[in-house]
Amino acid sequence: MNKKIKKHFPLKRLSQNFLINQDLIKKIVKFIDPQLQQTLVEIGPGLGALTKPVCSIIDELIVVEIDSNLLNFLKKHSFYSKLIVSCQDALIFDYYNVFYEKNQLIRIFGNLPYNIATSLLLCLFEKNKIIQDMNFMLQKEVAERLVASPGNKSYGRLSIIAQYYCNIKIIFNVSPENFRPIPKINSTFVNLIPYKKSPYFTHDIKILSYITNLAFQKRRKILRHSLGEIFSEKIFLRLNINPKLRAENLSILQYCELSNYIIENNIFKK
Known part of the structure; x- marks a missing residue:
């Protein structure tokens, strides 16, 4: 044994x-x-x-x-x-x-x-x-x-x-x-x-991941400050997102919209 x-x-x-x-x-x-x-x-x-x-x-x-x-x-x-x-x-x-x-x-x-x-x-x-x-x-x-x-x-x-x-x-x-x-x-x-097909859409999941990581690293700050280096107040308002909200207040759909705005407007390439 x-x-x-x-x-x-x-x-x-x-x-x-x-x-x-x-x-x-x-x-x-x-x-x-x-x-x-x-x-x-x-x-x-x-x-x-x-x-x-x-x-x-x-x-x-x-x-x-x-x-x-x-x-x-x-x-x-x-x-x-x-x-x-x-x-x-x-x-x-x-x-x-x-x-x-x-x-x-x-x-x-x-x-x-x-x-x-x-x-x-x-x-x-x-x-x-x-x-x-x-x-x-x-x-x-x-x-x-x-x-x-x-x-x-x-x-x-x-x-x-x-x-x-x-x-x-x-x-x-x-x-x-x-x-x-x-x-x-x-x-x-x-x-x-x-999901075979996600109910959400983003051009690039890496961008979505990047934005959410940045936003929640400073979750106590309002979006205008936590994501201010990427999005101006004018862009937030164009996307019907209140820039005075905090990271935890945005829906998944809204984060996808922010992600897609970056891709569609070549923000990181400027």
């Missing part, structure tokens, strides 16, 4: 908090509803809480895990033979390669580490054309930012970029005692489905 790996000690630097509630795990897997022939990618399989029941349904699961000790832990389980393992950071994993190899949209799920959740979501949004859906356990605060509307204190750049790319639903909230170690924050299980 191999006694080298009896247990895994969670690494704080990787924000490792593992799901332990079996009823909750069943609820999550039921919602994901994995099907044979689908291409599924799990980010951060951890100790296999979701990996095991998903593998009982499908024949192959791609897992992305940066902690090699966890992958060694998973090797003890019979479902390991169904895994295609990538020991690397999910931020640099080649999702396009999976898409082209399997020739179908990817379904991505996981209990995301809190320290990379926002960065990873922004990374995945850029790959929305190759993704069927995403189902993630997130820090509740991040989930609230994803679905926030203008005027809400949680509304910000992440809200705008996320809602530009995806239809987002909060499925249920999860209390800390469902994890080990017990985190100091609440969690939320979220479903994200990339």
Whole structure:
């Protein structure tokens, strides 16, 4: 009997908090509803809480895990033979390669580490054309930012970029005692489905990202000051935007209009 790996000690630097509630795990897997022939990618399989029941349904699961000790832990389980393992950071994993190899949209799920959740979501949004859906356990605060509307204190750049790319639903909230170690924050299980055609339009998402980043870096300032280097008061008024509003007061549509004005008038080329 191999006694080298009896247990895994969670690494704080990787924000490792593992799901332990079996009823909750069943609820999550039921919602994901994995099907044979689908291409599924799990980010951060951890100790296999979701990996095991998903593998009982499908024949192959791609897992992305940066902690090699966890992958060694998973090797003890019979479902390991169904895994295609990538020991690397999910931020640099080649999702396009999976898409082209399997020739179908990817379904991505996981209990995301809190320290990379926002960065990873922004990374995945850029790959929305190759993704069927995403189902993630997130820090509740991040989930609230994803679905926030203008005027809400949680509304910000992440809200705008996320809602530009995806239809987002909060499925249920999860209390800390469902994890080990017990985190100091609440969690939320979220479903994200990339739009085939976004309800918003911008000529260049990078410009939209730039404007929102600039505006929310100075979210306490009115637009005339936070975005004053790009837009004059006259331009704001031409676009029916009150220059005395703050970043959190503008809709996604209005940010798209600002973005498009830059492109259509070659502002950055002058």
